[in-house]
Amino acid sequence: MRRWLRRYAACASIAARLALAYRAYLGMSVLSAAVSMAVLGYFWRAVLSSSGEVAGLDRATALRYVLVAQVVSGAAETWILRRTSFALREGRIAVELTRPLDLQLSQLGQAVGTWAVTLAARLPLLALAAALGADLPSDPLAWAAFLGSFGIGACAMFGFEWGLASLAFRTTEVWGIQVTVEALAVFFGGAIVPLDLMPPALRAVASALPFQQVVHVPVSLLAGSIPLADAPRVLAGQAAWAAALVLGSRILFDRAARAVTVHGG
Amino acid sequence: MPDPAIEVSHLRKVFQVVRKAPGLAGALRGLFVARREEVVAVDGLDLRVEPGELVGYIGVNGAGKSTTIKLLTGILAPTSGTIRVLGRDPQRQRIANAADIGVVFGQRSQLWWDLPLVESLDLVARIHDVPAPARRERLDRFSEMLELGPLLPVPVRQLSLGQKMRAELAAALLHHPRVVYLDEPTIGLDVVVKDRIRAFVREQNREAGTTVVLTTHDLSDIEELCRRVVLIDRGRVIHDGTLEAIHERFGQERELTLELARPAPSDLRLLPGVERVEAVERRLVLRFDRRATSAAQLSAAVMAQVEVKDFSLREPDLAAVVKRLHAGGAAP
Numbered sequence: 075m076r077r078w079l080r081r082y083a084a085c086a087s088i089a090a091r092l093a094l095a096y097r098a099y100l101g102m103s104v105l106s107a108a109v110s111m112a113v114l115g116y117f118w119r120a121v122l123s124s125s126g127e128v129a130g131l132d133r134a135t136a137l138r139y140v141l142v143a144q145v146v147s148g149a150a151e152t153w154i155l156r157r158t159s160f161a162l163r164e165g166r167i168a169v170e171l172t173r174p175l176d177l178q179l180s181q182l183g184q185a186v187g188t189w190a191v192t193l194a195a196r197l198p199l200l201a202l203a204a205a206l207g208a209d210l211p212s213d214p215l216a217w218a219a220f221l222g223s224f225g226i227g228a229c230a231m232f233g234f235e236w237g238l239a240s241l242a243f244r245t246t247e248v249w250g251i252q253v254t255v256e257a258l259a260v261f262f263g264g265a266i267v268p269l270d271l272m273p274p275a276l277r278a279v280a281s282a283l284p285f286q287q288v289v290h291v292p293v294s295l296l297a298g299s300i301p302l303a304d305a306p307r308v309l310a311g312q313a314a315w316a317a318a319l320v321l322g323s324r325i326l327f328d329r330a331a332r333a334v335t336v337h338g339g
Numbered sequence: 340m341p342d343p344a345i346e347v348s349h350l351r352k353v354f355q356v357v358r359k360a361p362g363l364a365g366a367l368r369g370l371f372v373a374r375r376e377e378v379v380a381v382d383g384l385d386l387r388v389e390p391g392e393l394v395g396y397i398g399v400n401g402a403g404k405s406t407t408i409k410l411l412t413g414i415l416a417p418t419s420g421t422i423r424v425l426g427r428d429p430q431r432q433r434i435a436n437a438a439d440i441g442v443v444f445g446q447r448s449q450l451w452w453d454l455p456l457v458e459s460l461d462l463v464a465r466i467h468d469v470p471a472p473a474r475r476e477r478l479d480r481f482s483e484m485l486e487l488g489p490l491l492p493v494p495v496r497q498l499s500l501g502q503k504m505r506a507e508l509a510a511a512l513l514h515h516p517r518v519v520y521l522d523e524p525t526i527g528l529d530v531v532v533k534d535r536i537r538a539f540v541r542e543q544n545r546e547a548g549t550t551v552v553l554t555t556h557d558l559s560d561i562e563e564l565c566r567r568v569v570l571i572d573r574g575r576v577i578h579d580g581t582l583e584a585i586h587e588r589f590g591q592e593r594e595l596t597l598e599l600a601r602p603a604p605s606d607l608r609l610l611p612g613v614e615r616v617e618a619v620e621r622r623l624v625l626r627f628d629r630r631a632t633s634a635a636q637l638s639a640a641v642m643a644q645v646e647v648k649d650f651s652l653r654e655p656d657l658a659a660v661v662k663r664l665h666a667g668g669a670a671p
Contacts, residue, residue, distance in 0.1 A: 077468050084465035088451060095453040169449045171414045173466055174438035 085183030233319025264290030445523030467514030
């Protein structure tokens with residue numbers, strides 16, 4: 075087991091080092107999150123200034139939610155779709171398959187490494203959120219629930235994208251799918267508009283999609299719109315989402331990968 | 340007799356390929372109707388490689404060499420037939436198989452382009468779970484043999500082709516694999532780098548007993564390294580034997596080039612079966628089968644009729660033999 079863990083920890087280490095190697099990209103992603111936090115922060119402060127609460131969320135909770143959501147929005151990106159598509163088109167999938175690693179777990183390991191670096195790089199944004207008026211909790215349990223929920227939610231999103239990546243075996247080109255998923259993730263994840271403020275029909279759609287697992291759920295736990303007492307139940311629900319998506323996508327991907335064709339030298 | 344390192348029986352791999360008609364009309368039609376064709380890449384291949392062998396696996400482009408390597412590494416599933424590598428089915432037991440093999444794809448890298456070479460090699464070794472002391476010891480040894488020392492802190496993307504290939508070779512062998520597949524490892528390299536790579540492969544084969552399957556278009560790789568050569572064409576083995584056997588079986592022709600005192604007369608009498616290849620001014624080139632005629636007999640016959648200033652005898656190299664084999668021009 076330790077041996078097994080060491081191999082996948084090496085995958086996480088590779089991705090973390092690569093994420094650190096692309097300093098400009100990392101810096102720009104933090105900067106763009108900061109800009110979006112400032113814009114949305116001022117917007118929601120203006121919206122909330124006229125009323126003390128919106129759809130059952132008090133002003134402090136709503137502002138905390140909106141600002142912290144910008145810290146995690148996009149932090150769980152895996153690029154699995156695009157990476158799988160490139161790997162297939164350029165034949166690099168052949169190299170991946172000659173490593174003594176389970177393909178899905180090695181990609182998950184790499185995703186964990188990337189998430190760790192991205193999240194660490196975004197930590198200073200919490201100071202910006204506080205400066206913009208977010209009253210951040212001091213209870214370590216709230217932070218633990220937030221981090222745990224983000225981690226499980228990110229795994230659920232990984233599973234979802236891994237399932238979509240199996241399409242790459244048939245179409246090779248997945249750019250359109252990737253762009254659509256990114257747009258849906260921002261909206262239905264609750265990064266711009268808290269899901270609590272959405273009309274019931276849209277809320278129902280959001281609940282049926284996995285995107286909320288990585289923004290709405292962890293941020294609600296930190297913001298306080300989901301009480302900490304509910305955290306075990308919420309985390310268990312997220313774990314069920316993650317398990318279903320990771321296992322389901324594994325079956326889909328393995329079936330597609332059986333038809334893998336690597337042409338040329 | 341020990342268990343074979345590789346055992347392949349009646350192996351067949353058929354790809355489905357979508358064919359589109361050319362031009363805009365063809366592209367439009369292709370949106371609605373996809374015409375699929377079957378391409379047989381490997382067609383009933385049988386192969387047995389013993390532990391510690393160094394086998395040259397050669398053939399022209401599209402002969403099925405790389406597909407065979409991908410089948411042996413477990414990347415591709417065979418359409419039919421069986422493969423056993425170190426007793427395992429490489430596709431069904433891909434992960435266990437991958438732990439015991441090393442692969443170099445001449446045109447694809449297993450290193451991380453944006454990381455320094457030393458980190459890339461370290462990560463490859465960690466993925467293969469090589470303990471830290473062994474990792475350091477092998478990295479030191481390989482660095483010395485392949486002259487990688489000054490390259491270790493350099494990001495892989497900044498390495499030249501030859502440097503990258505030396506690094507790829509080190510990465511493929513760091514975990515001490517029992518079987519190594521080298522798919523065109525010297526493609527595009529200069530003679531000095533080729534020599535270094537060949538010396539390293541030879542050393543690994545002799546000292547560590549590593550089984551090596553080498554595919555290449557550079558037949559001097561084969562002549563330098565391999566005693567056994569498997570020649571394939573259209574997915575089938577057309578020769579499996581020693582280099583000497585190939586020369587013996589297919590390389591019986593010789594060319595005798597003579598420098599004459601005067602241009603060769605048109606009525607010059609040659610021995611039966613000898614072919615006049617070229618007669619330009621005072622240069623005369625004759626081709627003969629050494630089983631029927633000896634070089635001494637032929638040169639004596641010519642010298643009896645004309646004055647000969649100089650002569651040389653040329654044996655066909657492996658490239659010429661293989662070319663004739665593929666052209667179907669060398670019946671045994």
